[in-house]
Amino acid sequence: MKRLVIMDAERCVGCQLCMFACSRRLGFAGLDKSALHVKSVGGFERGFTVVVCRACIDPPCLRACPVDALRARDGGGVILDLSKCIGCRFCERACDIGAVFWDDSMNKPVICVHCGYCVGYCNFRVLGVEGMISR
Amino acid sequence: MNQNNVLYVDLERKSFYVKNRSDLFNEWLGGVGVALQLYKEEAVKGSAPLSSGNVIVFAVGPLTALYPLASKVVAVFKSPLTGNYGESHAGGRSATAIRSAGYGAILIKGVSDRPIYLVISEKGVQFKDAATLWGMRSTFTAGRVLREASPGTGVRTIMRIGRAGEKLVRYACVVSETYRHFGRMGLGAVFGSKKLKALVIHGKSSMRMPKIKAYRDVYDEIYDLAVKSGSMKKYHELGTPMNILPINALGALPTRNLLEARFEGAENISGEDLAAKKLGRRVACSHCPVACIHLATIREPYPDEPYFYKTTFVSYDYELLYSLGSMLGISDINGLLKLMDEVEIGGLDAISTGVALAWATEAYKKGLIKLNDLVVDLDWGKADAYREAVKLIVDQPNEFYKALAMGVDHSSKIYGGRDFALSFGGNEMPGYHTGPASHIGYLIGSRHSHLDAAGYSIDQKMKGLSPEEMVDKLIEEEQWRQILSSLVICYFARGIYEPSIVKKALDVLGYEFDEERLKELGRCIYREKQALKASEGFRPSELRIPERIFEVPSFRGLIDKNYMKAALDHYSKIFNKIVATE
Structure with a gap:
């Protein structure tokens, strides 16, 4: 299974095209369906923090889910079953790097599926896809 | 959304x-x-x-x-x-x-x-x-x-x-x-x-796109044009400062309040030199894969503490390098970057500030302003003095700086030096002395800016236009730019957002605009602006042309007064016709 990775966050220019791509993949224009996030470190001159799911082998978000809406993804990370999710936000809080995002309009988490669609729109090679046979 | x-x-x-x-x-x-x-x-x-x-x-x-x-x-x-x-x-x-x-x-x-x-x-x-x-x-x-x-x-x-x-x-x-x-x-x-x-x-709302495949296709077409076609190359690589050397080579880079149009220090303030020596980071606006924002770094030691440094990031663009650089005769890049930083700290428009200081310097040298009023001894190339003057424009400690804070048009009414007060329609001059089109553009553009219609481009690309044809060209460009400004597109991408692409992008959203309708809307917005300006008191006949632009050869040679007059007459007729009908 492949995994979305940050190749070099120092190359990030903060254009957010990856975030737009992520929402667009789901049929939306905008940002609130995006499973990754780019923000300045504290002023644009200091560069950017790029937050993406690390595809944990033992994901804390999964363990925090009280209703089994998250199941382990082959190769790391989780798959969300929206029909089971009650919007409690435990998974969001459980993720130390803040990679569980929130869709306010649906009141559900947005979690990266590591499809790599965003990588095609990163003009600066900040993001990449790593093939994962086993970890 | x-x-x-x-x-x-x-x-x-x-x-x-x-x-x-x-x-x-x-x-x-x-x-x-x-x-x-x-x-x-x-x-x-x-x-x-x-x-x-x-x-x-x-x-x-x-x-x-x-x-x-x-x-x-x-x-x-x-x-x-x-x-x-x-x-x-x-x-x-x-x-x-x-x-x-x-x-x-x-x-x-x-x-x-x-x-x-x-x-x-x-x-x-x-x-x-x-x-x-x-x-x-x-x-x-x-x-x-x-x-x-x-x-x-x-x-x-x-x-x-x-x-x-x-x-x-x-x-x-x-x-x-x-x-x-x-x-x-x-x-x-x-x-x-x-x-x-x-x-x-x-905010971070989103909207479901009705025609998602078509949307993705048009999106990809625009994205590919932006990153693969080369149309954005200059903004992507050196940024707008790549224009310094070519504009200087044309003899169109206003220097020392346009006493000259070639700057001997151009190399030092060029995009190439800045990229090689000072570029520290590039950043982008949201949803722009070009990242034209170039940040230079200045590393300065603290005088009172050994091995103690401050690193400052300064955003640089062509217009700043012109207005605070060549226009003030500054080729010391560290001094120039620190001056830019001061302008940023105070929150001033860099073009107007540079032009105001250039006028003040010449007026001082000609004896129209006393050192007592000026407080600092301004002279071409002295970046430190200009930096102090920027603080004084902000603070306005005396009548002179109160006047200078109103712009060069106002200041020159009080202190003289009208002939070399480089403002057009009340707005200070951008960095292109390419020929008549740039100056006519500043005069007749709705916001008296090079951005209205890019006359500098006409000067460089078209020869032998009559004054009437030139005005018509400028207006046609300004009218199309009303569409770009309504969408709202970055002008750097104007080569990508051609009418056909705009139509496609809008089609996906359910708008029914063919190219002609788009252009008609552009003409309509243009007319609305002219009518609004008229109702607020704007009269083409009152436009002042600073004598200086006739004294220094442009890329197109010495600018002919009669040509300029004919162009303005033609524009006046168009303006008056719009005002009579709107």
Whole structure:
């Protein structure tokens, strides 16, 4: 299974095209369906923090889910079953790097599926896809 | 993400409401088209720019947050610099933030009784006390405080003014995301007059796209043009400063208040040199894969502490290198970058500031201004002295600096030196002495800017145009730019957003605009602007042409007065015809 990775966050220019791509993949224009996030470190001159799911082998978000809406993804990370999710936000809080995002309009988490669609729109090679046979 | 919603804010009553104005957005698309109408509806006609009757309208367009490079916001207001129609564009994250907060436009009216800033989101407006922020020396510090105090990190814009805006310098700017600006025409002073220190706008809404495949296809076409076609190459690599050497080679780079049009120090302030020696980081506006924002680094030792350094980032562009560089004879790059930084700290428009200081230097050398008034001994190339003068423009400690803070047109009325006061329609000159088209463009453009119609490009590309043909070309370009400004596209991407692409992008959204209808709308918005300017007192016959532009050969040689007169006569006829019919 492949995994979305940050190749070099120092190359990030903060254009957010990856975030737009992520929402667009789901049929939306905008940002609130995006499973990754780019923000300045504290002023644009200091560069950017790029937050993406690390595809944990033992994901804390999964363990925090009280209703089994998250199941382990082959190769790391989780798959969300929206029909089971009650919007409690435990998974969001459980993720130390803040990679569980929130869709306010649906009141559900947005979690990266590591499809790599965003990588095609990163003009600066900040993001990449790593093939994962086993970890 | 409803583009049709307009947020109306009243600073006096600290109240707001949201109204669906699909009537306006359907007819005028968005951006400048809609902002102009909102301005006409809400501004008190004939009121002074710094009075409560003036309004500020920010608007985005139907492509904002949907397509790459639709990354700008238009601001419309009455300009305290020209006393007439004011318009300024900026990027950063402002466009995405406004649309994602659920608005197509934000209209701000009235005057607050005390300094405030606004936090705007989908939920509406919070009116926050800005007493502590008011008077802070640096726009950087104000930005840092607001970053810490406000929600929406990553999906917000923080627009703020510096002390120049608070002190009503008529060419104060509004800074967005530290390095982007509503630079020209004094929006910062309008903020200051309203006691409005800053706007924080945040949001991250999205919208389901009805024709998702078609949307993705058009998106990819635009994206590919932006990153693969080479059309954005110059902005992508060296940025706008790559123009310094070619414009200088043409003999079109205004130098020392346009006493010359070639700068012997051009190499030192060129995009190439800056990239090699100073470029520290490149950043982008939201939804722009080009990243034209170039930040230079200055590393300075502290004199009182060994092995102790300060590293400062300074955003540089062609216009700053011209106005604060060649125009002031500064080729010492560290001195120039520090001067730019001071302009940023105070929150001034760099072009107007540089031109004002260039005029002041020449006027001083000619004995029109005394050292006592000037306080610092200005001389070409002396960056440190100019840096002190920038602080004095902000502080306005005496009558001279009070005048200089009003712009060169005003200052030269008091102190003389009209012939070399380089302003057009009240707005200080941009950095192109390419030939008649650039200057006619400054004179007849709606906002008296090189951005109205890019006359410098006509000077470089077209030969043998009659004055009438030249004016027609400029107007045709300005009319199409009304569409770009309504969508709202970054002008750097004008080569990508050709009418056919605009039509495709709009088709996906359900708009029925063929190319001719788009162009007709552009003509219509242009006419509306001219009529508005007329109603606020603008008369082409009163336009002043600084004698200096006739004295120094341009790229096209010495500019012919009769040619300029014929062009203005032709424009006057067009203007008068528009005014008679509108």
